[in-house]
Amino acid sequence: MRKIRGFGLGMLVWLALPAAAEQAIGIGDAMDRLRDSPRLKAGDAAISAAEGKREAAAAKHLPQLALSSNHYLLDKDIEVDLGDVRQAFIDRGDGALAARINDVTIQERNFGSLDAIVKYPVYTGGRITAGVAVAESGIAASREAREHTHEELLLELVRRYYGVRVADEALAVQTAAARGLREHQRHAEHLEKEGQIARVERLSANVAAAEAERERVVAERNLTMARQALTSLLDAEAMPPGQLGIPSVESLPPLQRFVSGTRDNNAQLKQLAATRKQAESATSAVKGAYLPTVNLLAIRSLSNYNLPDVWPDWTAGATISLPLFDGGERRGKLHEANARLEQVGQTYEQARRDFELLVEQRYHELQNAQEQIRTLKRTRELSEESLHAQRKAFSEGVARSLDVIDAQTTRSKVLLADLSARYSALTNYAALMLVSGQGPALEEWLRSTQENQP
Structure with a gap:
């Protein structure tokens, strides 16, 4: 063999x-x-x-659709200072009315929202x-x-x-x-x-x-x-x-x-x-x-708390991003x-x-x-x-x-x-x-x- x-x-x-x-x-x-x-x-x-x-x-x-839940805490409330108005009334001799004028809080320090966000890439190089x-x-x-x-x-x-x-x-x-x-x-x-x-x-x-x-x-x-x-x-x-x-x-x-x-x-x-x-x-x-990146954005507010009533229901916009330096x-x-x-x-x-x-x-x-x-x-x-x-x-x-x-x-x-x-x-x-x-x-x-x- x-x-x-x-x-x-x-x-x-x-x-x-x-x-x-x-x-x-x-x-x-x-x-x-x-x-x-x-x-x-x-x-x-x-x-x-x-x-x-x-x-x-x-x-x-x-397009990309996402739900975004956001919660924020500021260092203090955002207020409108009415001190000059109060001082004007005092100068006019109307101290009682001036005492009733207080600063206005337009945004509490604790607030949040629930939004639907649509992002569409228009150009990505x-x-x-x-x-x-x-x-x-x-x-x-x-x-x-x-x-x-x-x-x-x-x-x-x-x-x-x-x-x-x-x-x-x-x-x-x-x-x-x-x-x-x-x-x-x-x-x-x-x-x-x-x-x-x-x-x-x-x-x-x-x-x-x-x-x-x-x-x-x-x-x-x-x-x-x-x-x-x-x-x-x-x-x-x-x-x-x-x-x-x-x-x-x-x-x-x-x-x-x-x-x-x-x-x-x-x-x-x-x-x-x-x-x-x-x-x-x-x-x-x-x-x-x-090359730059261009995206279209659309945001729809679904719910919020501690936001002013004038807060918009929707927002639209465009973003352009061009990185200038990334360390090589x-x-x-x-x-x-x-x-x-x-x-x-x-x-x-x-x-x-x-x-x-x-x-x-x-x-x-x-x-x-x-x-x-x-x-x-x-x-x-x-x-x-x-x-x-x-x-x-x-x-x-x-x-x-x-x-x-x-x-x-x-x-x-x-x-x-x-x-x-x-x-x-x-x-x-x-x-x-x-x-x-x-x-x-x-x-x-x-x-x-x-x-x-x-």
Whole structure:
């Protein structure tokens, strides 16, 4: 099993789950089950939260209505001093009338009111509009992040789902090899008893049979782990159908199609583009803090106490506010916003280059796997013929035990290499489709490949 483990099949699982009853599940049903993934539900919640932010930002365009209850306590009552009037009467000799003239209290020191206040923003320097744009870009970024999560899950499903089939077929190869070498071992023991071969020939057969059995056990363990990995992903005890084959990529589109698709449709790049637009809108909002704010106000008095009867029932007005000095807070925020915009822009550019390189790497790996599949097709036939010939020659005493063992080992390696090449071609093709934003096309292709199998 060294060869197959070298191709990464032993890395197919991270979690071990209890054994449970299994039922066959098609790739279409498996993809449908991904919709219930907690990671996708978390993405849906993030989108909903972003939509809530947009609603809150858009609401700032509308008038605000509030109830205001106010209570005041002055240091003393507000009075009108009538001392000059009293003095005038005294000067005229009318002291009795002057004594009856007291100061007038026009406002007691303790008073309050209950008012309804309407505030309508007429101009805010573009900050409200920029805030809405920030929120809308946040929604777009959340949606693309959710799409990227779905693509990651779909690629992982392809790896684990068909990884089970590869591990199953690898076990079949190792089982056949172990069975063949056990048969060779028995044959060698029989020939040794008859004196036709030396003891060392029989010992070689024993060692090879034991090694083949060990690798069969490893392959069996790898299959168990691959099944557990798929169960963990789908949260269900379901396995691929036993007759399922590994889909083959018959025709490979040109590289440029994948590169162009990545530039235009890659979910992570679209998420970064939305984040960049969000940063641009945030910069505009900060710049708006340097401009004046104009609000219309309307106040309706609902109730009051200790206020004069002449107090108005309603008041209307406009306010203009222009901050002149804030200790450099606006300058600092603008510096931060510009730096954030530069950071996002550079991150997008680097990500674009990285994805183009990734596409080229995946494409060449897929081409290499396809070339290996074509080469191994003839090699499989030759290895089968060689094994048959070496077994026959050994039985006739004209071949060594090591020759049979080498032929059997070569046959197993060729079959395992073919399995690995087909698995590599499939997973690289799936990665290419997803990184270039062709997730729906990949799902449709996977469903059609299974439907077309006998």
